[in-house]
Amino acid sequence: MNDDVRTINAVETAFDIVEYLKESDGAGVTELATELDLAKSTVHSHLATLYSNGYVTRDGDTFHVALRFFNLGNYAREQSSLYQVGRKKVDELAEETGEKVYILAEEHGRGMHLYIATGKRSVQTYARTGQLSYLHQLAAGKAILAHLPDERIDEIIDRYGLPARTEATITDPDELWTELEEIRERGFAQNREESIPGLHAVGVPITDEDGVAVGSLSLSAPAKRLRGERFDEEVPRLLLGIANEIEINMAYV
Amino acid sequence: MNDDVRTINAVETAFDIVEYLKESDGAGVTELATELDLAKSTVHSHLATLYSNGYVTRDGDTFHVALRFFNLGNYAREQSSLYQVGRKKVDELAEETGEKVYILAEEHGRGMHLYIATGKRSVQTYARTGQLSYLHQLAAGKAILAHLPDERIDEIIDRYGLPARTEATITDPDELWTELEEIRERGFAQNREESIPGLHAVGVPITDEDGVAVGSLSLSAPAKRLRGERFDEEVPRLLLGIANEIEINMAYV
DNA sequence: CTTAGTTGTTTTGGAGAGCCGAACGGCCGC
DNA sequence: GCGGCCGTTCGGCTCTCCAAAACAACTAAG
Structure with a gap:
């Protein structure tokens, strides 16, 4: 596998968001958008995707890494x-x-x-x-x-x-x-x-x-x-x- | 958050791949492509993305869920x-x-x-x-x-x-x-x-x-x-x- | 040694989708 | 009531992800 094969941007963005949520112990749409240098709407759709698949939870206006990852992680x-x-x-x-x-x-x-x-x-x-x-x-x-x-x-x-x-x-x-x-x-x-x-x-x-x-x-x-x-x-x-x-x-x- | 907001396809595909790797205890490009009904090249770029970011490992021609998820999961x-x-x-x-x-x-x-x-x-x-x-x-x-x-x-x-x-x-x-x-x-x-x-x-x-x-x-x-x-x-x-x-x-x- | 059948990898082009920007609506506090 | 936050929505340009097919590398069979 070559290093310069085309990677999928959207997937990297999604993981960037999850990792940021981990580092910051939870964050909101605006914070994520400014920190990761993305449009708010972009962050929003990513969070909607992650949320509806159970990979993040939300508590009011802040989003968190979900326990779903523990399922995967413990398996690994x-x-x-x-x-x-x-x-x-x-x-x-x-x-x-x-x-x-x-x-x-x-x-x-x-x-x-x-x-x-x-x-x-x-x-x-x-x-x-x-x-x-x-x-x-x-x-x-x-x-x-x-x-x-x-x-x-x-x-x-x-x-x-x-x-x-x-x-x-x-x-x-x-x-x-x-x-x-x-x-x-x-x-x-x-x-x-x-x-x-x-x-x-x-x-x-x-x-x-x-x-x-x-x-x-x-x-x-x-x-x-x-x-x-x-x-x-x-x-x-x-x-x-x-x-x-x-x-x-x-x-x- | 509405249920019918736009979600990002590529992100869902990536997680589908990871979940399939978990269920099957590792799989190759072709198996993933047929099981998840995707083109081989699609699976390939997803795996390349996940691999270069450390979320999957490879052992010859089979890919596995990486310990990186344990890092996220244990945090959660x-x-x-x-x-x-x-x-x-x-x-x-x-x-x-x-x-x-x-x-x-x-x-x-x-x-x-x-x-x-x-x-x-x-x-x-x-x-x-x-x-x-x-x-x-x-x-x-x-x-x-x-x-x-x-x-x-x-x-x-x-x-x-x-x-x-x-x-x-x-x-x-x-x-x-x-x-x-x-x-x-x-x-x-x-x-x-x-x-x-x-x-x-x-x-x-x-x-x-x-x-x-x-x-x-x-x-x-x-x-x-x-x-x-x-x-x-x-x-x-x-x-x-x-x-x-x-x-x-x-x-x- | 050849051939047939596996793998994963790479390449193309075009359709479709992700990303952005801007406007919206709800909520709180000055 | 008004400004300033927040998350949400929408339209559309542009970029990119997807698909199909050709390729390379490797194995097994004859």
Whole structure:
């Protein structure tokens, strides 16, 4: 599929509207028209279409993303073998370590938090199920990036750039490449306050039969609890073992 | 918003494609074109649009619903105050009774399983989070129907009909109306194997300040365990109490 | 190696539809 | 009652989405 095939404008507009409704927690016709630079009547027909098909709801003059999307979204998650297989393992791991453990799936060059298990000691982070993140900002994301073909890595950097989230976030492509090299060599990725101040994390890739990453497994904890040998050896070894189990199980789904 | 306003064809086609991909667990261009009665080139451009925006993925020649929808869908769920407030209560109730307890939300005349908590003794039903069901087939659904304005009930029956799921499903409008009258009087609904053979359920409405249902709370169990006084009084009283707590909490969100 | 039958992809042109702009009607608050 | 919001409606120009057919790539059969 070529990149410059003709796409359908009306469909993109419709999704732009839905995404804007999500970002703004609901909006009206006029706001949408000015923000998305469309005629009010255009927005109106789009909303009428989305409404009559059940994809948006309205509350007075503001429109919202409808639960109908949850129907589609939950289906997509349950279809994924990564979720089917990984969920149980992640629960066990969170129970065992007491920390926050999660699965990230790669899709279109970004990372989606497929499932999050919180252990007894885990801190309140703002990671949420269903969240879409940039890969370079996360241990789990870097673990994925390192196990993608080189040309895809370039593509992803080109497409999304390397936006910062904390002062420690890697924003330089060359720096990222050397980091990815290291990750390939030792087999796991680390995150040192690159996405949340005070938080460390370890991420390991989950790959298909060709060694290409389809997702990753990750554990995060306060920097003071995840350091030294536990950070560099213990937790990585634990995660690598589980990731391997997941890979094996996925092959037989 | 009038029913005969102009809707945008291309947008409806795009969603038809996505819904078909869901129903069929993935499909190719030709299959979509024949099933949806469209030209192959039309399907192709739609898929190209959806793909380049990240709403479908492809695996060889078959296209699938992408996780991107999970991002939107999970957002929609977490926005809902019914979910925010009800989740904890439902967990507690499932723990306490050992049975399966769930929250149903009403949207566009159908019921969406917002959250399901399974107790220790609960049976494996095929109810899943995110599932879209007909209201008349469920205790939770009938509880909602009974607490909607009469004209909306007529609308819903007109729009979706009363499809059967078991031999006990109510398929006659008059019968449904008398049942709804009873539910209004006693305040709760019962399901006697109307959706799954061998399964009983109790459902109570969750209403807004005007007494109109926005969702419902429900408990299901094997018919042999949910009968007699427990079915007719104990469980209904328990659910009504919790539903009331949820309503009060929702008013302050 | 050829052939027949799959796929998905690309290309055309024209009809039809989406988009815009402007006018409308309802609602609230100054 | 009047201005300034809101969403809704309508007519029409223009752009674009749709359809049909030819194309390319791949598989299976002989």
